[in-house]
Amino acid sequence: MLYQGVLRKMQTEMAAPIQYYLILENDFLNMNQLLDKTIHLQFIKHQCLNCSLNKPIFRQGFCKSCFFDIPQAADWIMKPELSTAHLDQEDRDLVYEKKVQLQPHIVYLANSSNVKVGVTRKSQVPTRWIDQGAHEAIEIVEVPNRYLAGITEVALKNHVGDKTNWRKMLKNDVEDENLVEWREKLKQYIPAEAVDYYIASNTETEIHFPVKQYPEKPKSLNIEKEKSYTGRLVGLKGQYLIFEDERVFNVRGNEGCVVSLALS
Numbered sequence: 001m002l003y004q005g006v007l008r009k010m011q012t013e014m015a016a017p018i019q020y021y022l023i024l025e026n027d028f029l030n031m032n033q034l035l036d037k038t039i040h041l042q043f044i045k046h047q048c049l050n051c052s053l054n055k056p057i058f059r060q061g062f063c064k065s066c067f068f069d070i071p072q073a074a075d076w077i078m079k080p081e082l083s084t085a086h087l088d089q090e091d092r093d094l095v096y097e098k099k100v101q102l103q104p105h106i107v108y109l110a111n112s113s114n115v116k117v118g119v120t121r122k123s124q125v126p127t128r129w130i131d132q133g134a135h136e137a138i139e140i141v142e143v144p145n146r147y148l149a150g151i152t153e154v155a156l157k158n159h160v161g162d163k164t165n166w167r168k169m170l171k172n173d174v175e176d177e178n179l180v181e182w183r184e185k186l187k188q189y190i191p192a193e194a195v196d197y198y199i200a201s202n203t204e205t206e207i208h209f210p211v212k213q214y215p216e217k218p219k220s221l222n223i224e225k226e227k228s229y230t231g232r233l234v235g236l237k238g239q240y241l242i243f244e245d246e247r248v249f250n251v252r253g254n255e256g257c258v259v260s261l262a263l264s
C-alpha cells in the first residue's frame with residue numbers, strides 16, 4: 001500500500017491511549033494501527049500550505065513569502081501578548097484577527113518534560129496538550145481574548161518554564177508534578193487585568209500516549225536531507241513518530257513536505 005500527500009500535523013482524539021490520524025489527499029490513516037509495522041517514508045517535494053507552490057518551507061509549513069504575508073503566520077500567533085484585535089487595531093487582516101483572537105483562551109500548565117506555562121484557544125483543549133506530548137495538564141485562567149492570555153503567560157514565565165525539552169519528552173524522562181500546587185503558587189503573579197478569570201476548579205487532565213518502546217537517545221529524522229527512511233514504528237507521542245532504531249520524526253516540524261508512505 002502506498003499513500004502520498006503533503007504533511008500537516010496529525011489530528012488526535014482524546015482516548016486511552018490517544019488516537020492519531022494522518023490526513024493525506026485521498027487517505028485517512030489511523031496511525032495507531034501502524035504500530036509494529038515497517039514504514040518506508042520518502043521525501044518528494046515541498047508544497048507550501050498556503051500557496052501550494054514547490055518552494056522551500058520557511059516556518060509553520062509556509063514558504064518565506066507567505067510566512068511574512070498571511071495573517072495565519074503573524075507574530076501574535078507565537079507571541080499572544082502582541083494581539084491587538086481587542087483594540088480594533090489591524091496587524092495583517094483585522095477580520096481574521098478578530099475571529100481568532102476574540103474568543104475564549106486558556107492559560108495552562110502542562111508537564112511534558114518539565115512544568116511549563118502555555119496559551120491556547122479554549123477550542124484547542126486538550127489538542128494543544130496532546131501536540132506537546134504532555135502527560136498531565138491543568139487550566140489556570142479562562143480569558144475572553146488572546147491578549148489577556150498573552151500578558152498572563154508573560155507574567156507567569158518569570159516563575160515557571162515555557163519550553164518543552166523534546167528529547168526528555170520522547171525519552172519519557174519525566175517526573176510527576178503536583179500541578180494543583182503549582183497553580184496555587186502561581187496565582188499571585190497573574191496580572192490584575194486577568195485575575196478575575198482564575199478558574200475555580202482544579203482538575204488535572206492525564207494523557208496516555210501509544211508508545212511501546214521509548215528511545216534512550218532519540219535522533220531526529222530529517223527526511224528532506226535523507227530523502228528516504230525505513231523503520232518499524234513503535235510509538236506516537238506529541239507530534240512525533242517514534243521508530244525502533246530510536247529515530248524520531250516530527251510530523252508538525254515537517255508540515256509542507258510532500259511525502260509518500262509505504263507499508264510492508
Ligand SMILES: [Zn+2]
Binds near residue numbers: 050052064
Ligand atoms: Zn507559499
